[in-house]
Amino acid sequence: MIAQNVLLNEQEMTKWLNELQKEHQKVLFWEAQAKGEERKKFAGLRQEIERQQQRIARPQQIDYQSTAIKLVPPQTVIKNVIMAFLVGGSICLIGQIIYNLFTQSGLGLKDAAAATSSFLVFLGALFTALGYYDELGKVAGAGSIVPITGFANSIVSSALEFKREGYIYGVGARLFTVAGPILVYGTMVSILVGLVYYFVR
Amino acid sequence: MAQNKIGKQTLHFPSTPIITSWASVVGPMEGKGPLGEKYDLVLTDTLAGEKTWEKAEQKMMQFSIELALEKRNLLPKDLDFYLAGDLLNQITCANFTARFLNTPFLGLYGACSTFAEGLCMAGVLLEGGFAEKVGVSASSHHDTAEKQFRTPTELGDQRPMTAQWTVTGSASIIIEKTGTGIILTHATIGKIIDLGNSNAQDLGSAMAPAAFDTLKTHFEDLGRNENDYDLIVTGDLGLLGHGILKELLKEKGISPDRFNDCGIMVYSPDQDTHCGGSGCGCSGVVLTAHLIERLLSGYYHRILFIGTGALLSPLTSLQGETIPCIAHAVVLESRGE
Amino acid sequence: MLLKAFILGGLICVIGQLLMDLTPFNITPAHILVGYVTTGAVLSGLGLYQPLVDWGGAGATVPLSGFGHSLAQGAIEGVKSKGLLGALGGGLQATSIGVAVAIVFGLFFATFARPKG
Structure with missing residues (x-):
């Protein structure tokens, strides 16, 4: 047993790792020959050695990570946030304009909302297919991911990417690689909300 | 032996x-x-x-x-x-x-x-x-x-x-076996090095220690140092990995002046690749298109080419595994007659 | 109303951007979208999302949290009209048009377009 969280130098480290490796091999050999309770005892011992093997490298890893992290180029957060705000806001603005047009043309409020979403999904899908949406996403980040056009982008991009694998396992299956989890968890939460509402009402 | x-x-x-x-x-x-x-x-x-x-x-x-x-x-x-x-x-x-x-x-x-x-x-x-x-x-x-x-x-x-x-x-x-061209004199086979990086979008940080380990072993095995080479070029550490490697070298007292990286050489900074190039092709095309030619022309006499690899798969990154990395070094020389 | 939609929509997107840039985890679009839908649904269930929609219109409905809002409101409507069964089907019913449209256009464009790379 060695003390935890001690940064070992390379020789010590190699020495300990070799030692542990030797023991691991030996215990495994005994474990393979043992039966019943005996075997469980050896398995426990072996797992303890495996944990030791992982633990021993940990301080060295932390030491390296702290060196490496200093050199990581910073994300351009301010620029990203501004672009996300402008693009995300603009997409919502377009949504509002479309919604206004739909309500003016005589659609009910609910139908107008659904029609607006559908139209934005169409736009998102169209620009993805034309190859512009990923360029927009590079600049806008969350600004083009969060609106419903981003949902359309996630559907069309994965379907497009895998169309060469055929229409069943390619397009059909991949349509929902990103959208699937959204529907799964969205639906689950909505059912929970419904249930809570049912019992609380 | x-x-x-x-x-x-x-x-x-x-x-x-x-x-x-x-x-x-x-x-x-x-x-x-x-x-x-x-x-x-x-x-x-x-x-x-x-x-x-x-x-x-x-x-x-x-x-x-x-x-x-x-x-x-x-x-x-x-x-x-x-x-x-x-x-x-x-x-x-x-x-x-x-x-x-x-x-x-x-x-x-x-x-x-x-x-x-x-x-x-x-x-x-x-x-x-x-x-x-x-x-x-x-x-x-x-x-x-x-x-x-x-x-x-x-x-x-x-x-x-x-x-x-x-x-x-x-x-x-x-x-x-025979012919004219660039000669291969030594090679150092690397060990897997894993210093606990798990970010698949930052392979430079993961691979730098592997490159360093192979380099150090190479110097020890042959009794050489950085001055024995006109250029020591890593495969695809990229800007970040290259920077980290330089830090590691400085800690050991090795001058990083003669180091470069294929991932940095392959694209110009305005191509918006962030940290540079990567991939099997990266080190390969830089070596064959550029470095070998420089060896032939006598601009370089002897170079150390260190290919670096991050051995992850999409599954292991989803499972949160850290990334094992490897580096192999090859000594290339122009035949100096 | 247009200005309000722009501001609210922009701010909702900024939250996502900050989550991606300032957290140490590798957050992908899938994480963001799932997070927004579930958060939107929960807020809506608590009655906190409707005020946003009233204030910012499309600024609150166009981001994917609005999709979560529709799901949750659908489930609540469902309970009102059909009881327990409505809790199960209401959410999907309310959003069925959006999902159907996404499938139609997804399939359509995947058939006729090529990925540019």
């Missing part, structure tokens, strides 16, 4: 296998990079006239080995062995290229270190007297790599600043 092994991990090739021919094929973006005019063939689009990117990558590899053979007036049947690898599942590009060549074939996987691994193994085959001519290829393709390792190419996500751009390119070389 193994006859041709020096120290812990270094192989010596006293018969000096010779790189007699080489060729590189790249995609349009690499063609616009700083080395653009030096590649043998720059494709006009990433599909290379094929239906899928995977087929396009396979064609690139085939083109590069065919070009290398043609330059030397050889045919595939003249090769004793063909060694190749790429990044795709089951190294399909290499396997499918070998299907065309009809030569004895060994598939390699060392992620982005594949080209260096191929050079090492070709050296071993020639030194052992098992072959007279060996072909080595490695390839990568930006779109196939994104599709396999990351997200669909049309998905509107932001690449983090630490990300590297997989090079669309393939390189091939022919190594022979």
Whole structure:
């Protein structure tokens, strides 16, 4: 047993790792020959050695990570946030304009909302297919991911990417690689909300 | 004691296998990079006239080995062995290229270190007297790599600043027992180094310690230091990994002046790749298009080429595993008579 | 109303951007979208999302949290009209048009377009 969280130098480290490796091999050999309770005892011992093997490298890893992290180029957060705000806001603005047009043309409020979403999904899908949406996403980040056009982008991009694998396992299956989890968890939460509402009402 | 092994991990090739021919094929973006005019063939689009990117990558590899053979007036049947690898599942590009060549074939996987691994193994085959001519290829393709390792190419996500751009390119070389060209004198086979990085969008940080470990062992085994080389070039650490390697070198008192990285050389800074290039093709095309030429012209006399590879899969990154990395070093010299 | 939609929509997107840039985890679009839908649904269930929609209109409905809002409101409506069964089907019913449209266009464009890379 060695003390935890001690940064070992390379020789010590190699020495300990070799030692542990030797023991691991030996215990495994005994474990393979043992039966019943005996075997469980050896398995426990072996797992303890495996944990030791992982633990021993940990301080060295932390030491390296702290060196490496200093050199990581910073994300351009301010620029990203501004672009996300402008693009995300603009997409919502377009949504509002479309919604206004739909309500003016005589659609009910609910139908107008659904029609607006559908139209934005169409736009998102169209620009993805034309190859512009990923360029927009590079600049806008969350600004083009969060609106419903981003949902359309996630559907069309994965379907497009895998169309060469055929229409069943390619397009059909991949349509929902990103959208699937959204529907799964969205639906689950909505059912929970419904249930809570049912019992609380 | 193994006859041709020096120290812990270094192989010596006293018969000096010779790189007699080489060729590189790249995609349009690499063609616009700083080395653009030096590649043998720059494709006009990433599909290379094929239906899928995977087929396009396979064609690139085939083109590069065919070009290398043609330059030397050889045919595939003249090769004793063909060694190749790429990044795709089951190294399909290499396997499918070998299907065309009809030569004895060994598939390699060392992620982005594949080209260096191929050079090492070709050296071993020639030194052992098992072959007279060996072909080595490695390839990568930006779109196939994104599709396999990351997200669909049309998905509107932001690449983090630490990300590297997989090079669309393939390189091939022919190594022979006799001939004229660049000689292979030593190779250092790396160990797996894993310092706990798990971010698949930051492979430079993960691979730098592996490159450092191989480099250190190489110096110890041969009793050399950085001044024995005109250039020490790593495969695809990128800007971040290269910076970290320099830090590690400084800590050991090694001057980082003669170090460079293929991932930095392959693109110009305004190409918006963030940390530079990566992929099997990256180190391969820079070596074959640029470095070998400089060795030939006498600009460099001896270089150390260290291929670095991050051995992750999309599954292991999802499972939260850390990334094991490897680096193989090869000493290349111009024949100084 | 247009200005309000722009501001609210922009701010909702900024939250996502900050989550991606300032957290040490590798957050992908899928994480963001799932997070927004579930958060939107929960807020809506608590009655906190409707005020946003009233204030900012499309600024609150166009971001994917609005999709979560529709799901949750659908489930609540469902309970009102059909009881327990409505809790199960209401959410999907309310959003069925959007999902159907996404499938139609997804399939359509995947058939006729090619990924540019």
